[in-house]
Amino acid sequence: MSDGDGLEYHTGKSVWELGLTCDVALPCATQNEIQLEGAKNLAAGGCWCVAEGANMPTTNEAVDYLKTKVDIYIPAKAANAGGVATSALEMAQNSARLFWSSEEVDEKLKGIMTNIFATAYKTAQDFDRPWDLQFGANAAGFLKVYKAYKSHGIS
Secondary structure, eight states: OBOSSSOBOOTTOOGGGSOOOOSEEOOOSSTTOBOHHHHHHHHHTTOOEEEOOSSSOBOHHHHHHHHHHSSEEEOHHHHTHHHHHHHHHHHHHHHTTOOOOHHHHHHHHHHHHHHHHHHHHHHHHHTTOTTOHHHHHHHHHHHHHHHHHHHTTOO
16 A cells, blocks of 8 residues: 555554664554564664663563664663653652752753663673663662662561
8 A cells, every 4th residue: 555655554564574774763652563573674774773662662582682683772661761750850849839940850850861871781780781771770670679678677
């Protein structure tokens, strides 16, 4: 099916399965939208960075493959953190009846995002998994919960 403008609809196909070339892929629509076939197509098409914009848009199998084929893989929990953090800042500002300028919000957000990256990166390094930001983010989260339990005498 074509609309006459050179665009083509591919019934039953994901855009990631079409074998397109790109430098950066931003899966932002639905869960599991990039499957193994799509991941292979991205790598073959020269993609060097995948940054997830949706919640879990890449299957585990595709993530494992991409981690070995692209230079940078940014998991959803890290890539989406800016929106979540901004919402939290907005709620804090509203509940305290404060007003922050956009510059103040940007500065607070920059600190949050820098900390998220540094924590995920360092944790990945600590476990000898350099640049595995998905592992680093997950492990850092689990360690934070573990330390909280330990501080309350729960083991």
